[in-house]
Amino acid sequence: MGSRKVTFSEPLDWQGRHVTVAGLGVSGIPAAKVLHARGANVTVVNDGDDARAREQAAELEALGITVRLGDGATLPEGTELVVTAPGWKPDKPLFAAARAAGLEIWGDVELAWRLRGPDSAPWLAITGTNGKTTTTQMLASILKAAGLRTAAVGNIGVSLLDAVLGDEQYDVLAVELSSYQLHWAPSLRAHSAAVLNLAPDHLDWHGSMEAYAADKGRVYEGNRVACVYNVADKATEDLVRAADVEEGCRAVGFTLGTPGPSQLGVVEGILVDRAFVEDRHKNAQELAEISDVNPPAPHNIANALAAAALARAFGVPAGAVRDGLRDFTPDAHRIAHVADVAAVAYVDDSKATNTHAAEASLAAYESIVWIAGGLAKGATFDELVAKSAKRLRGVVLIGQDRALIREALARHAPEVPVVDLDRTDTGAMLAAVQEASRLAVAGDTVLLAPACASMDMFANYNQRGDAFAEAVRELGS
Template identity: 80%
Template sequence: MGSRQVTAWHGKNITVAGLGVSGISAARALAGLGAVVTVVDGGDSEGHRARAAELEAAGVRVRLADAQTLPEGTDLVVTSPGWKPDSPLFAAAAAAGVDVVGDVEIAWLLRGPDAAPWLAITGTNGKTTTTQMLASILKAAGLRTVAVGNIGTPIIDVVLGEEQYDVLAVELSSYQLHWAPSVRPHSAAVLNLAPDHLDWHGSMEAYAADKGRIYEGNTVACVYNASDKATEDLVVDADVEEGCRAIGFTLGAPGPSMFGVVDGILVDRAFVDNRHKNAQELAEVADVNPPAPHNIANALAAAALARAFGVPPRAVRDGLRDFRPDAHRVSHVDEVGGVTYVDDSKATNTHAAEASLAAFEPVVWIAGGLAKGATFDELVQKAAKRLRGVVLIGADRALIAEALARHAPQVPVVDLGRTDTGAMLAAVREAARLAEPGDTVLLAPACASMDMFTNYGKRGDAFADAVRELAAERA
């Protein structure tokens, strides 16, 4: 870390909003650079007080039970990603002429002159998987890398850490991009765009605009989804470096400057000699785990970013073969009585659920939770022919039930009318009753989990436990 960074932050009064992982990381880093740091958080639980005590021991001031008032003398506010733009603290900052940025922005500003380039990924769905795939490919090429950003180690800790990297695989959420005006990746991808977090952004246009920030200043490649025109529109609108190229990916045969699939082979027609006539084989569809259509698209996006960084074709294949998806992402749980049970609890919005449902047929669908302002008509219309039956749980299940009544009236629906955690076992039993041998029982809720569970992982765990209990009952 150079003296320039220390000088830039020394003595600055910085308010950090939020006592979560990213807030703690930012507070520690900035205090270590000589800033006068105050962390504010609306909570005042035992856990909050314990984290506050640790920070105070490191010289950071902490104010609990008040997340609305701007500390006097604040020069800059650093926010955690989830804080809404209309938060009273930020209104007070705006009134005082104080900028608000996120931890990703701070990480970008703290990079040294020889910092590792960023290959960045965003999208409504698939960004964690794609970022992990990209990191696996980069490692297979012998490059020192790590997946950071919206996953794993806080990005500030990586930027300021002692370990040196050749390149970073960076997942960025729309929240993080909103608060990161200076970030300029080497290359970036927007995987897809569908309504999500509209309660936070205020409109689909604002949500898309924040996603599109990831393309700003790209130097080599802006990777977009050829089947999702909104992602290509973001590339067209982006202000990139001279010579930066638009690179599409498609599940069909690719045109020049694209990645796609030909006879079960993932191919590159972008980073090859004479791309108008030639294509480079990268991997087989069977190398992608799992080989569901949406995951093949993820693999193509990861491959495009890796190839933009100069990775050889063999590393793409080896990296995809080495990759293992996280739990709760189209995870096979068990087969009971000829019926397959699949956990995609990570499908917390309609777009993710649509991709998950498209991978199986026939399906008994377990759905419901917190809708986050979503509507379900389009999802049900597309999935109707695949559905053997539906089991509904969660606070906003009526919205899905109404869409099913309108667009799939022939599909049997069981509305459990429950939001307790024990409802999952009842849901699995009802799904098993509806299913026939050869069917898939799919947990793809299309909703957030917090009405019933701590997070989507706990929801997926409850599903897996219920399936195991069902298997034991039938053994």
């Protein structure tokens, strides 16, 4: 192949180094520009060769960066390091060639970690199957309420490269990390980190649940102060036990129940801390009330506790936790109340694109007409339906894989009325809302929590949620 093995150590000297960047897009283009600006000889390879890719390639080529479109499989001659977009699967031929040549493979998170300065802000890292974005934004809000210069970065918001290399000076960063990003970030060492939950997801990418969990667990490696885990999800605690952390780093749990020592939890409607207090065996610190969490659904209270744990690990006072939670406004399509029509609440949780997220959403309401369906991504629905059956007044099914949910309902909730809309066009959402309104009675919640991806009918979950909200508005007009 002609590639040569090079060990990259700090401080890095990029001048004349031959780096291959795998993938154009939101991470590949900034990585290529940053490395080129540091004197590296950069070649970008990309599988696609469409109009958008050619436009992006022209932008990079104008800077003197080489771009190869339509050939993401071949390792360029002379490559010394590969920097990949996080979504590229580990089994791609390009990576096999790189490993055979003894080359390191980094993701954009690893690159940002290696390029950060000696006085750069510490990272408070968050991962998990569901709730990452909300928890990261909650954490950033709490840190800001404490007067700290911060940003929500990583898989959301500001890119990590911009955060560590830009002119803005931060005291601490709230970092959302996906399993893809963690897979390609071998040297990341956070101040403190949390794994919110673990459920089967992206198994086609990782190859197995064990590999998926192991990549999530990388977030704990080298933690200095706290590894935050979910008491209700033993798999997250197992990842803490397996992690190699710095001396003195503590395991800190969060729970919706009464917390034990070294835990955060809930007591009579109050979020309390028994981890970051003196004599935690006897004392507890009040942090906030459940009513300070928006929305106060059980899974969102868990998100708030995880964010609070990371903030407290960084030394944030209790009052800032309360103020930060009060100031926080969740993104659209995350268990968002759209309207009340005829004493029925209509709630948009289009972001619930897998069964784990849908289960948390369904647990937030007592009597539900559930709108579900879409692309199942290999998921099964028996456990979800069995756990949620007692809350269901009715179900309206849409989307390509709705039969899988219908069959699970027949097995585990045969008494629940089901309307199966044999449609996958975008107009089906209006019909779904109309059917749900007929099934609902005063006091019910019509809940869009599809448990499936949206791309069979919509561009993304945002468009699906917007269609739901528009249908609700039409219903109430």
